[in-house]
Amino acid sequence: MENIHHKHVEVRGLKLHVAEIGSGPKVVVFLHGFPEIWYTWRHQMVAVANNGYRAIAFDHRGYGLSEQPAEPEKATFKDLIDDVVALLDSLGINKVIFCNLFSTS
Structure with missing residues (x-):
């Protein structure tokens, strides 16, 4: 997508691929x-950015353009949580709204 910016951010010893669009304090x-x-989220990211939000999606460790950990078989759900917290800290973000593929509404 034309306005989505990509970068790698070092998080907990791994380079994670981050896609981002939009600006402002709401994330x-x-x-x-x-x-x-x-x-997966490209269209939704553009939509929320067009409504004044900063939209961020990243490839989880070992997926897409993110680095794979040395022992991927030992990864846990807590690793994902810790990666998200560390990523947000590195981006200077302290409050977010989360969206997941399995949300129920």
Whole structure:
């Protein structure tokens, strides 16, 4: 997508691929399912950015363009949580709205 910017951010010893669009103090973080990648959320990211939010999606460790940990078989759900917290800290974000592929509404 034309306005989505990409970068790698070092998080807990791994380079994670981050896709981002929009600006402002309100942030929405999109977490992809398994085995998906950030691209799952591209249309939603543009939509929330067009409504004044900063939209961020990243490839979880070992997925897409993010680095794989040395022992991927030992990864846990807590690793994902810790990665999200560390990523937000590195981006200077302290409050977000989370969206996930399996939300129920």
